Amino acid sequence: MKILVTGATGFTxxxxxxxxxxxxxxxxILVRSKKRVALASHPLLDIREGDIRDRDAVRDSVNGVEKVFNIAAMFRSAKSVDQDYHDIHVKGVKHLLEAALEYNVARVVHCSTVGVHGDVKNPPATEESPFAPADIYQRTKLEGELWAREFAAKNGIALSVVRPTAIYGPGDLRxxxxxKLAARNVTPVLGDGKMFYHMVYIDDLVQGFILASEREEAIGEVFIIGGAENMCLDDLLNTIAQILNKPRKILHIPALPFQLAGSLCEKICIPLGIEPPIYxxxxxxxxxxRSFDIAKAKAKLGYQPKFGLKEGLELTATWYRQQNLL
Known part of the structure; x- marks a missing residue:
């Protein structure tokens, strides 16, 4: 099958x-720079240089493929303006879906984010939980997702949406x-450390994307793809410290002063294009x-995470050490 993947220079x-x-x-793959492509040369790999914000480049890339995975996203940085997020997360999605309609693409999978749900007040959140995007990244991701779903439903495009939880694994630097926080002799944690942080190992997420592109039950549906386990922050940091053979001592610090400082730094630094010392x-x-229910993906996609959280963390830690990052 001929398949288009956007965002192929990113981790996912x-x-x-x-x-x-x-x-x-x-x-x-549609990429802005061929120099950033880390994939090994392959006879079945076709690299197209262009921008998802360029309608003609998108049409050229979609023409002739049977399936599209839209993974492209705007990376958060102080130098990025709000329009950049909108152009990639909304305008770029429009270009892809319009081209998919024009060239009769059989299946489209769009990558959104669980960030559209914001702070989960009543965990675990499901696909039907309230939207509460907190920043420009999440707001534009939500706008692009909702537009894609409406356009696909109106025009008969076989679209599925995936909202990944926090993605990790060998090769990820985020x-x-x-x-590094867990590796300290004393780990400072803002707040009480009881908030949940739901993660998904990269191989499990990839499997979720593929299932969403293959199952008929996935058409017109939204799926949260996450790992089977979900730890609170203190337990997660303790698990990583144990893997790294580091002392497990956490120091809780009130978060409010840092929240105020972060807001102030952003207001001063971002308009000047300077990376704030604290966000x-x-x-x-x-x-x-951030705690989520993956029951829908299990029931409709047959999704089953293969990597336990500790196993995934161990594999990731091994890669970090191999790269001399830890």
């Missing part, structure tokens, strides 16, 4: 494209900070609970 898109190639599919959303990591 890279692993999805690699798995599809390993499964024998012809894989086309959660390296969490491992409000990084403080919110310690105080906002």
């Amino acid at each position: 898109g890279h692993n999805l494209a690699k798995r599809l190639l390993d499964d024998g599919h012809e894989v086309r 959660l390296l900070k969490l491992f 409000r959303r990084r403080v919110d990591f310690f105080t906002k609970s």
